[in-house]
Amino acid sequence: MATKVFMEALSPTMEEGRLVKWHKREGDAVKTGETLAEVETDKAVMELVARADGVLRQVAVTEGQTVPVGNVVAVIAAPGESPDVPAATSPRPAPTPAVGSGERGAVLVAAAPRPTPTAPADATRVKASPLARRIAREAGVDLKLVTGSGPGGRVVRKDLERTAATGTSASPPSAAQRMEPLPAPRSPAAAPAVEGAPYQDVPLTQIRKTIAKRLATSLGPIPHFFLTTEVDMERAAEARDALNRQLGDRGKVSFNDVIVKATALALTKHRACNAWFQDDHIRYWTEVHIGVAVAVEDGLITPVIRNADLKPLLEIGREARELAEKARSRRLQPSEYTGATFSVSNLGMFEIDQFTAVINPPEAGIIAVGTITPKPVVWDGQVVARRRMRITMSCDHRVIDGATGAAFLKTLKEMLENPLAMLL
Amino acid sequence: MASQFDVIILGGGPAGYVAAIRSAQLGMTTAVIERDKLGGVCVNIGCIPTKALLHSAYIAKLLREAKEFGVEAGSVKTDYGVAMQRSRRVSDQNSKGVEFLMKKNKVTVVKGSGVLQPGRKVKVGSDVYEAKKAVVIATGSRVKGLPQIGLEINKTTVISSDEALFLEKAPATLAIIGAGAVGMEFADIFSAFGTTVTLIEALPRILPLEDAEASDALAKSYKKRGIEVIAGAKVKKGTPAKDKVTLEVETNGASRKIEAAAVLMAAGRAVNVEDIGLAECGVQVTERGFIKVDPGLQTTAPGYYAIGDVAGPPMLAHKGMREGVTVTELIAGKKPHAIKYDNVPSVTYCHPEVASIGLTEDQCKERKLEYVAGRFPFTANGRARGTGETEGFVKILRDKKYGEILGAHIVGGHASEIIHELTVARENEYTVEEVELAIHAHPTMSEAVAQAALDSLGRVVDM
Numbered sequence: 080m081a082t083k084v085f086m087e088a089l090s091p092t093m094e095e096g097r098l099v100k101w102h103k104r105e106g107d108a109v110k111t112g113e114t115l116a117e118v119e120t121d122k123a124v125m126e127l128v129a130r131a132d133g134v135l136r137q138v139a140v141t142e143g144q145t146v147p148v149g150n151v152v153a154v155i156a157a158p159g160e161s162p163d164v165p166a167a168t169s170p171r172p173a174p175t176p177a178v179g180s181g182e183r184g185a186v187l188v189a190a191a192p193r194p195t196p197t198a199p200a201d202a203t204r205v206k207a208s209p210l211a212r213r214i215a216r217e218a219g220v221d222l223k224l225v226t227g228s229g230p231g232g233r234v235v236r237k238d239l240e241r242t243a244a245t246g247t248s249a250s251p252p253s254a255a256q257r258m259e260p261l262p263a264p265r266s267p268a269a270a271p272a273v274e275g276a277p278y279q280d281v282p283l284t285q286i287r288k289t290i291a292k293r294l295a296t297s298l299g300p301i302p303h304f305f306l307t308t309e310v311d312m313e314r315a316a317e318a319r320d321a322l323n324r325q326l327g328d329r330g331k332v333s334f335n336d337v338i339v340k341a342t343a344l345a346l347t348k349h350r351a352c353n354a355w356f357q358d359d360h361i362r363y364w365t366e367v368h369i370g371v372a373v374a375v376e377d378g379l380i381t382p383v384i385r386n387a388d389l390k391p392l393l394e395i396g397r398e399a400r401e402l403a404e405k406a407r408s409r410r411l412q413p414s415e416y417t418g419a420t421f422s423v424s425n426l427g428m429f430e431i432d433q434f435t436a437v438i439n440p441p442e443a444g445i446i447a448v449g450t451i452t453p454k455p456v457v458w459d460g461q462v463v464a465r466r467r468m469r470i471t472m473s474c475d476h477r478v479i480d481g482a483t484g485a486a487f488l489k490t491l492k493e494m495l496e497n498p499l500a501m502l503l
Numbered sequence: 504m505a506s507q508f509d510v511i512i513l514g515g516g517p518a519g520y521v522a523a524i525r526s527a528q529l530g531m532t533t534a535v536i537e538r539d540k541l542g543g544v545c546v547n548i549g550c551i552p553t554k555a556l557l558h559s560a561y562i563a564k565l566l567r568e569a570k571e572f573g574v575e576a577g578s579v580k581t582d583y584g585v586a587m588q589r590s591r592r593v594s595d596q597n598s599k600g601v602e603f604l605m606k607k608n609k610v611t612v613v614k615g616s617g618v619l620q621p622g623r624k625v626k627v628g629s630d631v632y633e634a635k636k637a638v639v640i641a642t643g644s645r646v647k648g649l650p651q652i653g654l655e656i657n658k659t660t661v662i663s664s665d666e667a668l669f670l671e672k673a674p675a676t677l678a679i680i681g682a683g684a685v686g687m688e689f690a691d692i693f694s695a696f697g698t699t700v701t702l703i704e705a706l707p708r709i710l711p712l713e714d715a716e717a718s719d720a721l722a723k724s725y726k727k728r729g730i731e732v733i734a735g736a737k738v739k740k741g742t743p744a745k746d747k748v749t750l751e752v753e754t755n756g757a758s759r760k761i762e763a764a765a766v767l768m769a770a771g772r773a774v775n776v777e778d779i780g781l782a783e784c785g786v787q788v789t790e791r792g793f794i795k796v797d798p799g800l801q802t803t804a805p806g807y808y809a810i811g812d813v814a815g816p817p818m819l820a821h822k823g824m825r826e827g828v829t830v831t832e833l834i835a836g837k838k839p840h841a842i843k844y845d846n847v848p849s850v851t852y853c854h855p856e857v858a859s860i861g862l863t864e865d866q867c868k869e870r871k872l873e874y875v876a877g878r879f880p881f882t883a884n885g886r887a888r889g890t891g892e893t894e895g896f897v898k899i900l901r902d903k904k905y906g907e908i909l910g911a912h913i914v915g916g917h918a919s920e921i922i923h924e925l926t927v928a929r930e931n932e933y934t935v936e937e938v939e940l941a942i943h944a945h946p947t948m949s950e951a952v953a954q955a956a957l958d959s960l961g962r963v964v965d966m
Binding site: 236 | 906932937
């Protein structure tokens with residue numbers, strides 16, 4: 080029997096994928112688990128694997144083509160079988176990425192967990208109840224981006240209610256977040272009509288689309304406020320130098336590692352800042368997972384250093400470099416860039432003095448780290464040159480109030496100014 | 504060693520026997536413990552025999568009106584005893600049908616009164632049965648009297664539906680206390696069999712849980728056929744004598760005496776939670792006496808589940824049946840469709856029938872919902888005119904903004920059958936527009952549903 084090969088949801092927020100490269104050609108024998116093709120998702124280049132043994136037939140998607148999740152891209156037929164399965168778009172429930180969901184209240188949901196949000200089965204056809212359609216139309220919500228909890232993944236009123244009412248975002252990869260109206264579709268008319276026009280229209284890549292959507296859901300609906308402080312980094316620099324001298328060939332501790340560690344430790348003392356805004360509740364995390372913004376070609380991504388408060392500096396450094404490398408080569412797995420409870424963004428290497436970072440929802444805060452630079456300061460009554468660094472915290476005011484954020488920042492500053500405090 | 508089953512169900516009523524069948528379908532070894540007849544109250548002394556008697560009443564009514572339709576039936580004589588015997592045969596057939604279903608699905612039926620024991624065990628007499636996966640409590644409910652005002656059920660002059668269903672003769676006069684579904688149906692039956700019926704309801708209107716317009720329509724219909732309807736009346740005291748009962752009733756501040764050959768108690772039911780070992784197993788009950796269950800129908804004791812009347816209102820067979828399916832699917836580790844407790848149809852099979860789903864208009868007001876009511880009377884429905892069933896209406900309450908069907912109320916012939924169009928609509932979140940867009944056959948009573956939907960949209964055609 081022929082098995083259809085679908086464009087699968089290879090990341091929790093993936094709605095469509097660009098087929099980068101076929102590893103198998105039509106007529107090739109394939110085995111379950113073998114890589115059929117490479118697919119560029121909104122986050123990374125992932126492998127699409129065979130779900131059956133047989134011969135690859137009816138390859139319907141060419142390299143470079145983008146297709147919605149759930150569409151058939153090829154068929155695996157038994158040897159000798161001539162599949163008459165039309166390789167057209169035919170929906171199938173997308174695989175469910177395992178994302179923690181603590182849904183509360185609904186009848187029977189306790190025993191039968193609500194399906195975690197998944198990419199829509201087929202972006203061209205939406206399963207939704209008539210009532211859900213009307214509510215979505217009214218609220219300007221794109222149903223393609225809503226995960227249905229009804230029979231067969233059908234979108235029902237419940238799935239729309241919360242977000243339609245508030246229009247704000249909830250957790251990733253929650254329905255709410257993905258329910259924000261899409262950026263206006265690219266109109267073909269916008270392409271340059273005249274040869275040699277003084278501009279160039281570049282289609283959005285998958286990652287740029289996601290960045291655009293996610294960041295728009297952040298600064299728009301989230302009431303941000305910002306706190307800036309200047310940290311004396313003299314002792315941190317001394318400590319880091321001493322550590323690196325001692326480590327020799329065995330490794331190297333970067334300022335960023337120290338900042339990640341200090342942030343994680345400060346969060347353990349200020350749980351109020353280690354939280355997710357969840358639309359109708361705030362989820363305070365007991366574990367600290369730090370997202371570290373990494374610039375990649377054509378965008379950025381925030382891989383996560385889990386339990387950063389518990390890890391030695393060297394381990395944080397090793398992980399950070401590994402994750403950054405994977406991010407740049409676009410090999411990050413979804414589990415490696417989801418679930419952060421707080422983030423750090425560092426533009427010090429670009430000699431930025433100070434900046435404000437955009438919160439990565441549903442996290443409630445992010446630290447923007449500027450460059451470390453010698454400055455004249457008054458120290459013990461004398462004007463002296465000391466290495467200083469500005470950090471700015473962006474806070475979601477729905478979770479963190481001014482004094483709460485300030486108290487956290489004070490602890491972080493103290494830890495960086497006196498690295499021994501991290502041992503306390 | 505105790506006999507082992509995957510699932511043991513205590514009670515073979517509608518919730519229990521459906522649970523047993525679904526459990527067996529799912530490949531679990533299953534036992535049902537029943538102390539009386541399979542099918543429970545519903546099949547033996549509830550839903551089923553009353554429907555048989557109500558049909559006898561309906562035939563009597565038809566024959567009395569037959570002349571108008573060009574059919575001479577002579578003088579109509581009724582015999583409650585014969586109707587009762589027929590209703591018994593219907594019940595027995597149904598109970599045997601359940602027995603057959605148990606055999607067909609290889610469900611073990613244990614006759615006797617089961618008592619729960621810790622460790623997912625049930626004791627029946629001296630035998631102990633052990634459930635490997637779960638014990639499901641489906642012990643149901645029973646009629647109750649009002650001993651505090653002198654109206655303890657004595658089975659002669661103070662009776663319940665249990666006795667009414669076995670009377671050989673309709674009483675000359677009957678006072679019915681409680682005008683919910685049971686009281687309404689027996690008023691209909693006995694009135695058709697020549698009894699002078701007085702229907703007494705404590706709340707301000709009969710069918711107090713239904714939409715006020717439905718209550719009004721039925722009060723009018725009953726009064727027209729000579730049933731005395733007293734709502735908002737408090738029975739202060741009942742004094743049973745050898746062949747009659749005297750009731751002291753207070754209504755609008757005035758006191759009056761009502762005498763009847765018998766009183767039928769139809770005010771509420773008590774759940775069967777006594778002497779089945781609940782406390783010993785850590786199964787707690789709510790303040791109102793129902794077994795406490797979580798959203799997965801599990802009681803406070805792990806491995807013990809409760810379904811049907813004992814698990815809480817609405818105390819309706821079809822609600823229990825659905826819980827029976829759901830609970831076994833949960834026990835089997837499946838993920839069943841969540842039960843929508845706000846989408847359980849409510850039906851009273853009196854004539855005209857009353858059927859409803861969702862909210863009443865008063866409830867819409869209480870919840871401050873923005874709604875629009877659409878109505879269509881059967882007097883304007885061709886089919887109803889033809890059959891002479893012009894009593895009643897369809898009323899649909901829709902959300903003003905989105906057209907969601909908030910509630911629907913039908914009074915009229917076959918209302919119990921017509922309501923399901925709206926039940927399906929609500930279950931699937933169709934709005935009034937989808938209901939109206941579906942082509943309804945002409946002429947049918949169901950057209951009134953489409954017309955009521957249209958009326959709610961301000962576009963009614965046939966009126």
